[in-house]
Amino acid sequence: MEQKNLLLKIKDLTINYNTYDGIVKAVEGLNLSMSNGQTLGLVGETGAGKTTTVKGIMRLLPDPPAKIVRGEIYFDGENLLKKSKKEMRSIRGKQISMIFQDPMTSLNPVMTVGDQIAETIRLHNDISKKQSFEEACTMLEQVGIKGERAGDYPHQLSGGMKQRVVIAMALACNPKLLIADEPTTALDVTIQAQVLEMMKKLIAQYNTSVIMITHDLGIVAETCDYIAIMYAGEIVEYGTKQHIFLNAKHPYTKGLFACIPDITAEDNKLTPIEGLMPDPTNLPKGCKFYPRCPMAGKECENENPANKEIENGHFVKCHFV
Amino acid sequence: MSNVTLQESSELVPTYKKKSQKAEVWRRFCRNKKAVVGLIMLCVLIFAAIFAQYIAPYDPIEQNLKNRLQKPSVEHIFGTDELGRDILSRVIYGSRISVSVGLIAVGIACLLGGFLGAIAGYYGGSLDNVIMRFMDIAMAIPSILLNIAIVSALGSGLQNMMIAIGISTMPRYCRIMRSSIMSVRDQEFVEASKAAGASDFFIITQHIIPNSMAPMIVQISMSVGTAILSCASLSFIGLGIEPPTPEWGAMLSTGRDFIRNSPHITTFPGAAIMFAIYAMNLIGDGLRDALDPKLKD
Amino acid sequence: MPEKLLEVKNLKKYFKTKQGYLHAVDDVNFAINRGKTLSLVGESGCGKSTIGRVVLRLLEATAGEIYFEGANIRDLDKMQMRKYRKKMQIVFQDPYSSLDSRKSVYESIAEPLVVQKAFTNKKQYAKRVYELMDTSGLAQRFANAYPHELDGGRRQRVGIARALALNPSFIVLDEPVSALDVSIQAQVLNLLQQLQDDLNLTYLFISHDLSVVKHISDMVAVMYLGKIVELANCKSIFQNPVHPYTKALLSAVPIPKINVKLNRIILEGDVPSPINPKPGCRFAGRCRLCSSVCKESDPVLTEVDRGHFVSCFNK
Numbered sequence: 001m002e003q004k005n006l007l008l009k010i011k012d013l014t015i016n017y018n019t020y021d022g023i024v025k026a027v028e029g030l031n032l033s034m035s036n037g038q039t040l041g042l043v044g045e046t047g048a049g050k051t052t053t054v055k056g057i058m059r060l061l062p063d064p065p066a067k068i069v070r071g072e073i074y075f076d077g078e079n080l081l082k083k084s085k086k087e088m089r090s091i092r093g094k095q096i097s098m099i100f101q102d103p104m105t106s107l108n109p110v111m112t113v114g115d116q117i118a119e120t121i122r123l124h125n126d127i128s129k130k131q132s133f134e135e136a137c138t139m140l141e142q143v144g145i146k147g148e149r150a151g152d153y154p155h156q157l158s159g160g161m162k163q164r165v166v167i168a169m170a171l172a173c174n175p176k177l178l179i180a181d182e183p184t185t186a187l188d189v190t191i192q193a194q195v196l197e198m199m200k201k202l203i204a205q206y207n208t209s210v211i212m213i214t215h216d217l218g219i220v221a222e223t224c225d226y227i228a229i230m231y232a233g234e235i236v237e238y239g240t241k242q243h244i245f246l247n248a249k250h251p252y253t254k255g256l257f258a259c260i261p262d263i264t265a266e267d268n269k270l271t272p273i274e275g276l277m278p279d280p281t282n283l284p285k286g287c288k289f290y291p292r293c294p295m296a297g298k299e300c301e302n303e304n305p306a307n308k309e310i311e312n313g314h315f316v317k318c319h320f321v
Numbered sequence: 322m323s324n325v326t327l328q329e330s331s332e333l334v335p336t337y338k339k340k341s342q343k344a345e346v347w348r349r350f351c352r353n354k355k356a357v358v359g360l361i362m363l364c365v366l367i368f369a370a371i372f373a374q375y376i377a378p379y380d381p382i383e384q385n386l387k388n389r390l391q392k393p394s395v396e397h398i399f400g401t402d403e404l405g406r407d408i409l410s411r412v413i414y415g416s417r418i419s420v421s422v423g424l425i426a427v428g429i430a431c432l433l434g435g436f437l438g439a440i441a442g443y444y445g446g447s448l449d450n451v452i453m454r455f456m457d458i459a460m461a462i463p464s465i466l467l468n469i470a471i472v473s474a475l476g477s478g479l480q481n482m483m484i485a486i487g488i489s490t491m492p493r494y495c496r497i498m499r500s501s502i503m504s505v506r507d508q509e510f511v512e513a514s515k516a517a518g519a520s521d522f523f524i525i526t527q528h529i530i531p532n533s534m535a536p537m538i539v540q541i542s543m544s545v546g547t548a549i550l551s552c553a554s555l556s557f558i559g560l561g562i563e564p565p566t567p568e569w570g571a572m573l574s575t576g577r578d579f580i581r582n583s584p585h586i587t588t589f590p591g592a593a594i595m596f597a598i599y600a601m602n603l604i605g606d607g608l609r610d611a612l613d614p615k616l617k618d
Numbered sequence: 619m620p621e622k623l624l625e626v627k628n629l630k631k632y633f634k635t636k637q638g639y640l641h642a643v644d645d646v647n648f649a650i651n652r653g654k655t656l657s658l659v660g661e662s663g664c665g666k667s668t669i670g671r672v673v674l675r676l677l678e679a680t681a682g683e684i685y686f687e688g689a690n691i692r693d694l695d696k697m698q699m700r701k702y703r704k705k706m707q708i709v710f711q712d713p714y715s716s717l718d719s720r721k722s723v724y725e726s727i728a729e730p731l732v733v734q735k736a737f738t739n740k741k742q743y744a745k746r747v748y749e750l751m752d753t754s755g756l757a758q759r760f761a762n763a764y765p766h767e768l769d770g771g772r773r774q775r776v777g778i779a780r781a782l783a784l785n786p787s788f789i790v791l792d793e794p795v796s797a798l799d800v801s802i803q804a805q806v807l808n809l810l811q812q813l814q815d816d817l818n819l820t821y822l823f824i825s826h827d828l829s830v831v832k833h834i835s836d837m838v839a840v841m842y843l844g845k846i847v848e849l850a851n852c853k854s855i856f857q858n859p860v861h862p863y864t865k866a867l868l869s870a871v872p873i874p875k876i877n878v879k880l881n882r883i884i885l886e887g888d889v890p891s892p893i894n895p896k897p898g899c900r901f902a903g904r905c906r907l908c909s910s911v912c913k914e915s916d917p918v919l920t921e922v923d924r925g926h927f928v929s930c931f932n933k
Contacts, residue, residue: 045799046770158888188661188826190885193870197884215800218872222880245876259804261833263856263871264878270833272804276769342720342764509716510726512676513780517730518703527729531720 005035006077007176007209008057013071015049015056018064022281026052028233030071031307034226036176039203039210041224043217043256047277048230050213054179057211058098059088076176094124097170101182103162107154113165114140114150117172124173139168144198160191167199174206181213196223217260221245229253232278232288235307239314249316251293287319295320349611356607362600370416379407381414381567390583400585402576408586411567412593418568419597422483422552423545429487431541434494439533441495442502443525453499456492464489468551472560482561486551490544497540501533535612539605546601553594569594622685623788623820624673625649629682631665631672638894642668644844646682647919650837652787655814655821657831657852659867660841663889666824670790673822674706675699686788704734707781711793713773717765723776724761727751730783746783753816754779755809771802778809788820795830807834828871832856840864843892843900846919850926860928863901899931907932 010032017024027049034040042050055061057073059080073080075096083091092098100106108116117136122129137147143164145157154162163183170178183199184192200223203210212224220227220241227244229237229252237250248254255273275292284290290300297319305319350356369376379397385405393400399408437456441449459467471485505511506529514524553570555561562568564575569590576586631643642665650656658666671677673684675691683690691702707730710716717726727747730736737743748758754775765773774794781789791810795803811834813819825831831838831852838855840848840863848861859865866883873880885904898913899905905912911931919929 045801160888188889189828189870190661190866191888192872193882194884196872197882216872217874221874221876222872241876245874256800257874259801260874261804261807261829262874263829263832263868264873264875270804270808272808273801274805276771276802277799508718509710509712510718512671513708513710513716513777514729514733515676516674516703516706516708517733517780517784518700519729519733523733528718532718 005037007034007036007038007075009033009072009074010053010057011072011074013053013056013073014069015052015061016067016069018067019281024280025233025283026066026280027056030233030235032228032235032238034209034211036209037207038226039212039224041220041227042211042213042230043215043220043227044230045215045277047232047280049233050230051181052233053230054098054181054211054213058092058096058179059083060092060098090124093120093175094173095175096177096179097173097175098179099163099166099170099181099183101185103159103166103186104154106166107162109154112151112153113157114152117150117165117169120169121172136168136172139172140165142171142202143168144194158191160187160195163187163195164198167195167202171202171206171208175208177209177211178203179211179213182215183212184219185214185216192219199223217256229256232280232283234288234317235315236289236317237315243311243314247311247314249310249314249321250289250318251295251320252289255292255294287317346611350607353607353610355603356611359600359603359607362596363604366416366420366597366600369413370420373414373417377407377410377413379410381406381410382565390579390586392583393585399589400583402572402586403579403583408572408589411572412569412589414567415569415572415590415593416597418479418562418566419549419552419594422479422486423549423597423601426483426486426548426552427490427541427545429484430490430544431494431537433487434491435498435537437491438495438498439502439525439530442499443506443521443529445503449499452495456495459489460492460496464551465554468555469558469560472555477555477560477563479562482552482555485555486548489551490548493544494537494540497536498533501536502529505529505532535609538612539609542601542605542608546598546605549597549601550594620651620654622649623652623687624822625685626669626673627683627685629669629672629684630680631668631677632680635893640893641844641895642892643672643679644895646841646844646846648837648839648846648849650788650820650822652820653814653818654836655823655834656837656839657823657825657835658839658841659825659828659831661826661867661889663843663892664841665844665892666841667792670708670792670822670824674703674708674790676708700734704784705786706788706790707784707786708790708792709774709777709781709794711796713770713777713797714765716777717773719765721764722761723751723756723763723765723768726765726776727779727783730780734784736784750779750783753782753813755805769802770798771805774798774806775809778806778813782813782817785817786819788822790822790824792824793826794823796825796827803830810834828868840867843889843895845900845929846927847901847930848926848928849919850923854923854926858923858926860922860926860933861901861930862905862907862932899929 010030013027013030015027017026030053044050056068057080068081114133114136117139118132121132121135137150140150141147145161145164157165184195187195196219214220224241226240228235229250231252237244237253244253248257258271259273261270273292278284278288278291286302287300287305290296293300299319305317307315307317308321309315310321383406388401388405390403391397391401397407397409399412402408437452441452467489468485471488472481475481475484511524511528514528552561556568556570557574562571564571572590573587579586626646626648629643629646633640633642646669648656658669660666668677672679679692684692686702686706691699694702724747727750728743731743731746751758756772756775756779760772795806798806807830814821823834835852838850838852839846840861842863848855848864855864856868859868866885869881869883887904890903898915899917902908902912917929917931919927922928922933
């Protein structure tokens with residue numbers, strides 16, 4: 001597509017965990033690309049490999065047990081997997097930053113929030129302590145916290161405010177790519193609405209590209225342009241928001257939509273996807289979704305389907321499209 | 322739907338056979354090589370203690386002044402001491418004292434401390450406060466001092482030494498029991514049990530104690546080693562076992578005077594103490610990992 | 619006339635803290651008819667879980683009455699209460715801490731039967747346990763499994779089987795699907811609904827997820843800081859919300875559809891502390907319609923429409 005604008009390109013990424021029970025194939029043969037300024041939603045259930053994928057991009061996987069078996073991750077044209085530890089450190093936080101699910105554990109309890117943001121800024125910019133603290137206060141104002149609260153410790157802030165601080169910290173160095181791993185799952189709905197609203201505003205303002213990991217299709221509908229649906233370490237369907245929400249083709253994607261209760265619907269019956277996620281040490285040979293799939297046929301059992309482009313930019317990994 | 326399956330299953334009720342969790346723990350324990358080595362070492366020690374009279378080559382208290390301070394040789398593998406007694410035999414007999422002190426002293430500490438800790442943890446409030454402040458006081462005194470104080474008050478001897486060591490290690494058990502009970506007490510499965518109408522007794526015996534046992538067992542295995550060391554220390558300073566009974570600490574103490582020319586008198590009992598403590602620590606580590614059901618491999 | 623299975627009157631539960639009294643539940647009234655589901659909705663800290671535990675007397679209420687099948691269970695002594703416990707059960711949110719990790723699936727499900735001495739011989743126990751595993755959709759081969767060997771959905775099924783063991787008529791469901799993945803969540807929700815139909819169960823469903831609440835409830839009570847601010851049947855709450863908090867809460871739910879128009883009401887600020895709350899409406903500080911009367915006196919729950927109760931001065 002638009003090669004010039006390409007920010008991130010992942011080719012054939014495969015990540016295994018070596019455990020006593022055997023090799024866990026967390027991510028297998030994953031291909032993904034995104035351009036500048038895009039927001040990509042990575043959707044899937046527990047164990048789909050969403051977090052492993054993005055930690056792979058950040059090179060934050062603990063080795064052992066995790067092992068990137070093969071693949072390439074190009075960020076801004078350079079292969080991140082070839083970078084040294086030191087080079088990676090200067091990329092993390094500055095060019096790619098990450099927001100974790102739990103704001104309680106991603107802040108240091110014995111440091112004031114202002115200092116924590118200032119420290120991140122100083123790590124990547126050569127400025128004085130005082131200057132960085134002033135910038136930290138500006139960042140806090142940006143995320144809707146009054147500047148005078150910069151001297152507060154994390155425990156003095158509510159859950160929503162802590163997540164705002166985490167976001168301020170992630171955006172402090174104006175990164176090109178922001179990875180948000182379930183940023184609002186730990187928050188109440190009204191607070192979630194506040195935080196999402198603020199995030200959308202800042203993302204537009206800074207023109208940051210975002211990978212949003214979530215299991216909530218409502219949040220995806222609201223914030224993302226492109227969506228990748230993951231199942232058992234693979235992207236089973238990829239497309240624009242319109243493709244996925246109006247013209248979903250993969251049986252897993254369809255299943256996901258059928259099993260969420262819809263608050264706007266008059267009366268809806270839930271149609272759950274039968275069965276459970278496959279055991280990651282013993283994945284099905286063919287299509288990973290085969291054992292749970294209502295349309296499964298003979299070829300699905302033994303043959304992993306190819307990624308087919310069924311319309312411009314809409315990819316589906318299924319034999320029946 | 323459920324009616325049909327009901328009738329079917331009424332004829333074919335599979336009888337339930339419990340899969341033992343002990344077997345699972347044992348399997349995990351065995352996978353840890355160091356722990357198995359520790360267990361073998363402990364078995365050697367217990368074997369020596371039980372069959373001392375059959376495996377010891379000489380009488381441990383028979384003196385033979387002609388053979389004083391002999392270096393290790395084929396006749397006396399560990400050599401002889403200042404009174405011509407065979408050190409190997411003395412070390413073997415000495416394991417009897419060490420093993421029994423280790424087990425009984427820890428038994429006292431565990432029962433007493435565990436009981437007090439259980440009460441403090443389950444009921445909380447002022448009772449908890451009173452018990453724990455006493456434990457704090459006991460913990461503030463270095464255990465060797467406390468041992469010496471208790472033994473001097475009660476008089477020396479095997480029995481009093483066991484009591485002294487038991488009392489001085491008790492506070493640790495009390496704390497562990499209390500904290501693990503407090504963490505289990507507020508879990509939802511305890512609430513579920515209450516909601517089913519279970520009595521306090523049922524909850525304590527069925528849920529709280531089994532779930533609090535793991536740290537206790539680990540502590541037991543670790544402090545058996547400490548108790549053996551305390552016993553040796555007390556004997557070393559002359560407050561424990563009266564001579565001529567063979568005891569590792571006392572042997573070290575008497576061998577001290579001859580350390581320049583006959584280091585073997587102190588080396589072998591010292592090595593025996595190390596052997597025992599090391600065995601218990603290896604087992605303790607292995608048990609800690611094996612007993613955690615959530616720690617899957 | 620439908621039978622009221624559970625009725626709660628002026629229920630209060632205060633916790634003593636160092637800063638003062640935490641008003642977890644403050645003067646709450648509601649009733650549930652047999653075979654129906656009442657949902658308690660609200661954000662964390664609003665006291666919904668506390669109510670669930672107080673009505674089962676897992677926590678003692680500070681004041682108020684709890685009528686179950688017409689009898690005030692707060693007057694019962696320990697032995698009498700034990701008999702009532704057979705009829706009232708609970709399913710917890712966290713499928714990890716709600717099961718004893720040292721007990722097998724079989725032992726966990728059998729526990730309520732053993733506690734209440736339901737049978738005399740082992741065979742009867744086994745029969746009942748396998749029957750329960752069947753009804754809650756657990757394969758018999760899991761009888762010997764320990765909780766850590768099961769996934770969240772199966773663990774929750776064990777929790778449900780345990781709650782059903784004594785044939786209760788009333789079950790408190792405390793966020794039973796919040797910890798589960800969406801596809802598993804749908805399985806468990808369908809199971810709960812099927813059980814309700816088959817066994818004529820009455821549910822008190824506690825949740826923060828409004829989409830789930832809409833799916834499962836007959837009646838909904840919206841809570842804010844220990845008080846019920848709006849109580850109505852499911853349809854009225856979702857179609858004609860009256861209380862400004864209910865409106866904001868409903869508008870904040872992300873909708874898994876595109877091309878829908880969102881009329882989102884973004885609430886400013888956070889939930890205030892429930893310790894020693896100020897007089898006046900609890901929601902006054904964040905409410906757009908707040909007037910002087912709201913800050914001075916407490917609104918009471920009044921009927922605005924048939925069966926639709928709201929506690930607001932500006933209705």
